[in-house]
Amino acid sequence: MRLAALVHSAWKELADVVALMRLEERYHLEHARAWFQRMAGGASATARDRLATGLTAAVGEAMAVFEPIAGEEALVQEGVLPRPSEDLLSQWIAEIGAELEAASLDFVLERHASLGELVPTGSGEMQGETALAPPGIGHREGRWVHDGGFVGAGGRRGRHSDDFEPLWEEMTSLYRAHPGARW
């Protein structure tokens, strides 16, 4: 969704590389869709259960991808970002909501909204900062929507949850185990 918008960026170098990425993105989308369908609609109740649990935990963090970035207003005005983050989030929730609804899994959205538990921030560095609060989600006129805007600063501004550090360690361990190694 973000890539579809960035193809129209006024920053030509960005638009060009995004056009290339779009051609390969669909393999990733279809791969994810194949697994979603297999787990959501397959014969295994356990798989469906675990998918629902995972989705509930992940929805808030996924929304954080749409947290407005610093200087966004200027970037939108200049056409570098063809669409504001909030706009993309609205579309994302509507589309994800429809897909989840089709699989009768849209309750994970409501569960997110009612718990309000999703704050992908929270290291010691965050003290004194407002925690990131993704908007709540509601169902209105047959469509999933979000209420309100983001509060605070999260991953897109370099502030991460405690989950980030072990993940970072893992993802960079090979690189650090072989300093100076070349492909």
Place this chain on the structure above:
Amino acid sequence: MVSAPATTLEARVREALASVHDPEIPPCTIVDLGIVERVAVSGGTVEVDLLPTFAGCPALDVIREDVEAAVRLVAADVSVQVRFVHAPPWTSDRITPAGRAALARHGITPPAGGPVLIPLEALRRPSAAVLCPFCASVDTVLESAFGPTLCRSTHFCRSCRNPFEAFKPKTAAG
């Protein structure tokens, strides 16, 4: 066929590029894969514009070094500038007939022509779109959209019972 030695510098550079093999698809040269977008010679400078096949391809640095080395062999006294550009986006129909033949000879199914996508929703179900490179059977199944490199998918031939790889089709229209 014995070709006459190339006369102009640009012709020599193009000939040199045709000897650079893709590090991830060794049977093919970068010319076979349609990666070379532009060659320009002016004064003491040779510019080579290359199109990455996939945006996150990890082989780009190696390709750049291989191109620089190959060009220096035929033009020692010029400066070589290799750029990766993204316009136009590389598509799999840029692979030449020679490149497709080389892929098939090495057990990698060349991408189907035209806007044919591997039907991923049919994971592990027969997909006649992809021919087995070993026995040419169409009785093959997709194992995964992802393989040892970004540009390859993995399959299984139910006819000759061989696992194999295919070069992913990647086209704008599909």
